Amino acid sequence: MESLRFLLPERELPQRWYNAVPDFPKPPAPPLHPGTLQPIKPADLAPIFAKGLIDQELSTERWIEIPDDVRRALALWRPTPLVRARRLEERLGTPARIYYKNESVSPAGSHKVNSSIPQAYFNRLDGILRLTTETGAGQWGSALAFASCHFGMDCTVYMVRVSHDQKPHRRLMMQAWGGKVFASPSDRTGAGRAVLREMPGTPGSLGIAISEAVEEAAKNPDRNYTLGSVLNHVLLHQTVIGLEAKEQLKLAGERVPDVVLACCGGGCNFAGIAFPFFSEKLAGTPIRLVAVEPTACPTLTRGRFTYDFGDTAKLTPLLKMHTLGHGFIPPGIHAGGLRYHGVAPLVSHALDCGLIEAIAVPQIACFESAVLFAQTEGIIPAPESSHAIHAAVAEALRAKEERRERLILFNLSGHGHFDMASYQRFFDGELEDYAHPAGEIERALRDLPLARVVTPR
Amino acid sequence: MESLRFLLPERELPQRWYNAVPDFPKPPAPPLHPGTLQPIKPADLAPIFAKGLIDQELSTERWIEIPDDVRRALALWRPTPLVRARRLEERLGTPARIYYKNESVSPAGSHKVNSSIPQAYFNRLDGILRLTTETGAGQWGSALAFASCHFGMDCTVYMVRVSHDQKPHRRLMMQAWGGKVFASPSDRTGAGRAVLREMPGTPGSLGIAISEAVEEAAKNPDRNYTLGSVLNHVLLHQTVIGLEAKEQLKLAGERVPDVVLACCGGGCNFAGIAFPFFSEKLAGTPIRLVAVEPTACPTLTRGRFTYDFGDTAKLTPLLKMHTLGHGFIPPGIHAGGLRYHGVAPLVSHALDCGLIEAIAVPQIACFESAVLFAQTEGIIPAPESSHAIHAAVAEALRAKEERRERLILFNLSGHGHFDMASYQRFFDGELEDYAHPAGEIERALRDLPLARVVTPR
Numbered sequence: 001m002e003s004l005r006f007l008l009p010e011r012e013l014p015q016r017w018y019n020a021v022p023d024f025p026k027p028p029a030p031p032l033h034p035g036t037l038q039p040i041k042p043a044d045l046a047p048i049f050a051k052g053l054i055d056q057e058l059s060t061e062r063w064i065e066i067p068d069d070v071r072r073a074l075a076l077w078r079p080t081p082l083v084r085a086r087r088l089e090e091r092l093g094t095p096a097r098i099y100y101k102n103e104s105v106s107p108a109g110s111h112k113v114n115s116s117i118p119q120a121y122f123n124r125l126d127g128i129l130r131l132t133t134e135t136g137a138g139q140w141g142s143a144l145a146f147a148s149c150h151f152g153m154d155c156t157v158y159m160v161r162v163s164h165d166q167k168p169h170r171r172l173m174m175q176a177w178g179g180k181v182f183a184s185p186s187d188r189t190g191a192g193r194a195v196l197r198e199m200p201g202t203p204g205s206l207g208i209a210i211s212e213a214v215e216e217a218a219k220n221p222d223r224n225y226t227l228g229s230v231l232n233h234v235l236l237h238q239t240v241i242g243l244e245a246k247e248q249l250k251l252a253g254e255r256v257p258d259v260v261l262a263c264c265g266g267g268c269n270f271a272g273i274a275f276p277f278f279s280e281k282l283a284g285t286p287i288r289l290v291a292v293e294p295t296a297c298p299t300l301t302r303g304r305f306t307y308d309f310g311d312t313a314k315l316t317p318l319l320k321m322h323t324l325g326h327g328f329i330p331p332g333i334h335a336g337g338l339r340y341h342g343v344a345p346l347v348s349h350a351l352d353c354g355l356i357e358a359i360a361v362p363q364i365a366c367f368e369s370a371v372l373f374a375q376t377e378g379i380i381p382a383p384e385s386s387h388a389i390h391a392a393v394a395e396a397l398r399a400k401e402e403r404r405e406r407l408i409l410f411n412l413s414g415h416g417h418f419d420m421a422s423y424q425r426f427f428d429g430e431l432e433d434y435a436h437p438a439g440e441i442e443r444a445l446r447d448l449p450l451a452r453v454v455t456p457r
Numbered sequence: 458m459e460s461l462r463f464l465l466p467e468r469e470l471p472q473r474w475y476n477a478v479p480d481f482p483k484p485p486a487p488p489l490h491p492g493t494l495q496p497i498k499p500a501d502l503a504p505i506f507a508k509g510l511i512d513q514e515l516s517t518e519r520w521i522e523i524p525d526d527v528r529r530a531l532a533l534w535r536p537t538p539l540v541r542a543r544r545l546e547e548r549l550g551t552p553a554r555i556y557y558k559n560e561s562v563s564p565a566g567s568h569k570v571n572s573s574i575p576q577a578y579f580n581r582l583d584g585i586l587r588l589t590t591e592t593g594a595g596q597w598g599s600a601l602a603f604a605s606c607h608f609g610m611d612c613t614v615y616m617v618r619v620s621h622d623q624k625p626h627r628r629l630m631m632q633a634w635g636g637k638v639f640a641s642p643s644d645r646t647g648a649g650r651a652v653l654r655e656m657p658g659t660p661g662s663l664g665i666a667i668s669e670a671v672e673e674a675a676k677n678p679d680r681n682y683t684l685g686s687v688l689n690h691v692l693l694h695q696t697v698i699g700l701e702a703k704e705q706l707k708l709a710g711e712r713v714p715d716v717v718l719a720c721c722g723g724g725c726n727f728a729g730i731a732f733p734f735f736s737e738k739l740a741g742t743p744i745r746l747v748a749v750e751p752t753a754c755p756t757l758t759r760g761r762f763t764y765d766f767g768d769t770a771k772l773t774p775l776l777k778m779h780t781l782g783h784g785f786i787p788p789g790i791h792a793g794g795l796r797y798h799g800v801a802p803l804v805s806h807a808l809d810c811g812l813i814e815a816i817a818v819p820q821i822a823c824f825e826s827a828v829l830f831a832q833t834e835g836i837i838p839a840p841e842s843s844h845a846i847h848a849a850v851a852e853a854l855r856a857k858e859e860r861r862e863r864l865i866l867f868n869l870s871g872h873g874h875f876d877m878a879s880y881q882r883f884f885d886g887e888l889e890d891y892a893h894p895a896g897e898i899e900r901a902l903r904d905l906p907l908a909r910v911v912t913p914r
Contacts, residue, residue: 001529003467010460072458076835105562107835109874149832169626169877175884176831374633375606378533378564417566417874420626427632 004086006248008079013071016063018239020275020346021232023062023282028349029320032307040317048217048225052122056233064236066118073117073150077106078240082248087376089396096399096406098392099252101245101273103413104379108173110414111269112143112228115237119226120147130154130223132216134184134209137163137336138170139382139414140228145179156223158184158192158212161204163336170418184209191215191313205329206340207312214315229266230310230319230344238272241411246276254407256280256287259395261410263387264291264300264358265337267344273411274356275346281355289356291347292387294366296434297330299323299343300351300358304445308342321348325444331434333363334422335383359391362433366390367426370416382414383422461543463705465536470528473520475696477732477803478689480519480739485806486777489764497774505674505682509579513690521693523575530574530607534563535697539705544833546853553856553863555849556709558702558730560870561836565630567871568726569600569685572694576683577604587611587680589673591641591666594620594793595627596839596871597685602636613680615641615649615669618661620793627875641666648672648770662786663797664769671772686723687767687776687801695729698868703733711864713737713744716852718867720844721748721757721815722794724801730868731813732803738812746813748804749844751823753891754787756780756800757808757815761902765799778805782901788891790820791879792840816848819890823847824883827873839871840879 021028030039045054056064066074085098103111123131131148134157135141141157148155157179164171164183171181184204185192191211195202202208217225227234242260249257260277262270274289281287293300300322308323310316323342324330330339342348350356363383370386372393373379381389388410399406416423425431478485487496502511513521523531542555560568580588588605591614592598598614605612614636621628621640628638641661642649648668652659659665674682684691699717706714717734719727731746738744750757757779765780767773780799781787787796799805807813820840827843829850830836838846845867856863873880882888 001467001470001525001532004532005467007464007466009464010462011458013458068458075458075461146835150835168881169874172877172880172884173837176828176837176880178832371633375635378603378607380630380633417626420629423629423633424625427629 002086004084006082006251008244008247008251010075010079012247013075013078014066014240014243015071016065017236018243018276019059019062019064019236020278020350022060023278024349025353028345031317031319031345034309034314034318044317048214050122050126050128050224052125053119053233056236057231067121070118070121073121074114074240079244080105082245082252083377084252085377088373091372091376092393092396092400094396094400095404096396096408097254098396098408099249099254100410100412101241102379103241103411104381104415108139108142108146109417110139110143110382111238111241111272111411112140113146114240114272115228115234115268116140116143116147116226117150118237120144120151120153123224124151124153128222128224130156130220131226132156132213132223133226133228134158134206134213136160136206136339138167138174138418139337141179141181142170142173142177143228144226145174145177148179149177155179156216157181158186158209160184160206160209161202167418184212186212188212189215205312210311211313211315229268230342232346234268235271235275235344235346238268239276241272242274242276245273245409249409256285257407257409258286259288259290259406259408261290261292261388261391261395261408263335263338263384263413264293264343264347265340265384267347269411269413271344271347273409278355290391291356291358292391293358293360294333294335294338294387295360295362296333297324297339298360299341300348301360302441305348305352310342319345321345322351324441328444333434334419334425334431335363335387337384338387361387361390364426364431364433367423367431369393379412380416381412382416383419385413388412459543461541463539463708465701465704465708467532467536469704470532470535471523471697471700473522474693475700475733476516476519476521476693477728477735477807479517480735481806482810485802488802489775491766491771491775494775501774505671507579507583507585507681509582510576510690513693514688524578527575527578530578531571531697536701537562539702539709540834541709542834545830548829548833549850549853549857551853551857552861553853553865554711555853555865556706556711557867557869558698559836560698560868561838561872565596565599565603566874567596567600567839568695568698568729568868569597570603571697571729572685572691572725573597573600573604573683574607575694577601577608577610580681581608581610585679585681587613587677588683589613589615589670589680590683590685591615591663591670593617593663593796595624595631595875596794598636598638599627599630599634600685601683602631602634605636606634612636613673614638615643615666617641617663617666618659624875641669643669645669646672662769667768668770668772686725687799689803691725692728692732692801692803695725696733698729699731699733702730702866706866713742714864714866715743716745716747716863716865718747718749718845718848718852718865720792720795720841720870721750721800721804722797722841724804726868726870728801728804730866735812747848748813748815749848750815750817751790751792751795751844752817752819753790754781754796755817755898756798757805758817759898762805762809767799776802778802779808781898785901790891791876791882791888792820792844794841795844818844818847821883821888821890824880824888826850836869837873838869839873840876842870845869
């Protein structure tokens with residue numbers, strides 16, 4: 001029987017995370033303090049982040065050791081399987097070989113847990129027993145609730161009100177792990193109360209939820225804030241995906257892939273599978289690393305590479321990144337995890353350096369590929385992951401047209417068990433592909449308040 | 458790092474199913490034709506079942522080969538992991554070692570796919586390209602939709618109306634795999650129409666749904682019926698669980714378990730993990746095989762071992778089994794898969810022969826153990842599986858009290874991703890433990906119409 005699933009034993013779970021920072025041809029621009037416009041110092045981050053995470057955020061070391069307790073926690077589900085999508089290949093009639101890394105097997109159902117575990121761990125190491133965060137669709141919130149539970153910590157999640165009300169099952173998952181979930185805006189914070197006074201019926205937004213979570217952490221010395229993407233240390237934690245995949249491709253008797261694909265919202269999922277292939281890329285091996293974003297939120301393909309705030313409320317440091325402007329409100333596509341106005345500075349920098357590529361795909365086509373994947377490979381993917389699947393299908397069909405073999409690797413970042421309402425809208429023909437009205441993105445970019453800040457080094 | 462997950466490579470997926478029939482100290486009573494009261498002949502089953510499955514149903518061979526195409530399909534997720542529940546042990550402070558077989562990793566999220574795959578396969582072998590079945594909570598329906606999709610077959614599922622309306626996400630999962638799902642009673646069958654005329658607003662029942670599915674299969678020569686539990690061939694297919702677990706325990710350096718636990722509704726899940734240990738049991742090794750049922754539907758612990766119909770509408774053959782009477786309507790507990798008036802004839806026979814034990818546990822305690830499991834092992838279990846977890850926790854606490862080591866194995870039959878509404882009711886304190894009013898079960902048993910039929914051999 002032909003092997004299709006390539007499994008590593010627990011002992012081959014990576015011992016070190018890969019930090020891409022020292023490998024870029026030019027150094028990435030530092031985050032800036034919004035008041036002084038000077039590069040952020042560790043002390044600026046200390047009030048709301050754990051020391052170990054700040055060290056990682058600013059580190060220029062290529063390899064960073066994974067603590068034993070973190071590896072033990074990750075081993076509850078890692079190494080995740082690398083799977084050859086043989087039935088998908090057959091259905092497409094392609095000469096391409098398609099492999100996917102299956103991150104959907106994690107407790108919370110996505111790759112997010114790869115970072116929530118070390119984030120909780122390093123906070124606990126500092127004696128912090130209370131964490132706070134925001135969540136939109138609930139992937140990161142449930143990942144942090146799980147990790148907090150694992151390390152015996154308290155976890156408060158501000159969940160965008162519309163998701164809180166419409167997606168009760170994700171919320172219940174957080175509660176099962178002991179997480180305290182509040183609809184945002186809430187009356188627990190000054191930021192929340194201010195919004196409620198002004199817009200009593202607001203559905204909330206990720207920007208508001210971030211403000212509430214940061215405020216709660218900043219006001220309570222015994223509580224820290226955590227973030228599920230964008231920052232360097234989050235991307236770092238996700239590199240276990242690519243590091244494992246490289247070993248598993250060897251196990252499958254394969255060479256370096258021709259193309260590596262992952263969906264890209266904040267950027268941690270893409271970085272997690274793609275950055276570990278920088279060594280091959282920099283050594284001249286022909287390998288394409290492609291970030292796949294939704295046309296409805298085309299940060300990398302249509303955004304500007306400049307300094308911008310990470311949140312709507314302008315509380316965060318300024319990050320040099322591809323952005324549509326912190327005031328940009330993406331349309332309500334069903335891949336909630338890809339609705340972010342910016343993208344991780346390191347992913348943006350990689351694009352600027354020519355190490356990676358980016359494409360944008362429309363959501364209906366992604367759902368079509370998602371159903372094709374479910375019907376061949378058996379797994380119902382998260383709407384976010386369907387963007388990577390769709391790009392993989394397109395690559396495989398191109399290989400068929402060109403009658404050339406091609407080795408494709410993509411990341412299945414999560415399952416869609418809590419996204420079936422989106423599938424319902426797809427089946428019912430209610431989804432639309434969003435076309436930005438002429439000038440909309442240009443207007444958003446024009447409003448970038450700090451586009452003229454010059455990188456200070 | 459201590460290993461906690463024991464994985465087998467695909468090539469060690471069992472090559473043969475284990476048929477317990479020849480190993481019983483006395484032969485199990487045959488199913489009877491409801492008209493003649495004579496043992497069922499293969500020809501009686503031929504109109505709605507595939508030949509290969511009828512052969513298995515009546516087989517007395519100990520080992521039955523698993524066809525290559527079935528093994529290839531099972532290999533999409535099998536062998537499933539055997540996991541040492543180290544964190545649960547630590548939380549309980551028990552000297553017991555607890556292992557669980559994780560069947561929740563299957564595409565449809567439960568063990569049911571182990572049988573839907575071979576059932577679809579053997580039908581296709583007969584040239585049947587259309588299948589029909591019923592489903593309550595949706596576990597079996599989604600398993601069959603997945604298997605039908607895998608083998609390129611049409612699949613019609615009659616889903617109990619109340620579940621159809623209240624659990625849209627399971628229905629959408631079936632639709633993602635191409636399944637056609639109808640709320641039952643429907644206007645597509647005579648049985649359905651009759652019920653609708655009489656009770657227009659009825660929420661439906663599994664009994665009615667079975668009638669509709671059987672009728673559709675019987676009326677269409679190109680369509681067959683499938684069943685997700687109870688029958689011998691379904692139990693047979695599930696023995697891959699126990700066969701794999703035995704190999705994995707060796708891998709973990711363990712001996713034969715002291716106790717094997719699984720929840721028991723129709724019986725296939727329990728038989729799947731427990732029957733393969735008959736060889737040890739019959740050889741005199743001290744091993745307890747314990748079926749765990751809900752106190753609200755105490756088939757094995759309070760039912761009578763006698764001939765009864767498998768469905769409410771009296772369409773099926775008479776099966777000798779532990780039953781509360783085909784007219785018994787279990788209260789609406791949240792473990793929908795355990796709400797069945799009877800239990801598989803082979804499981805009933807095993808209890809009668811003293812090979813197995815049975816216990817009943819109340820649902821609130823099960824949800825408490827489910828949350829404990831989620832918080833230690835990370836997986837949110839299906840309400841059905843929580844019965845096995847609760848029994849395992851009780852065994853582990855008993856070992857602690859007695860200060861004795863104990864090796865416990867249980868089957869985690871599925872995840873609870875589509876059952877979060879039940880968790881909501883648990884968190885909200887809305888669940889109640891059902892206490893049968895005095896005389897209720899006795900009345901149900903008295904009404905058994907065929908309690909006086911004598912086994913003909």
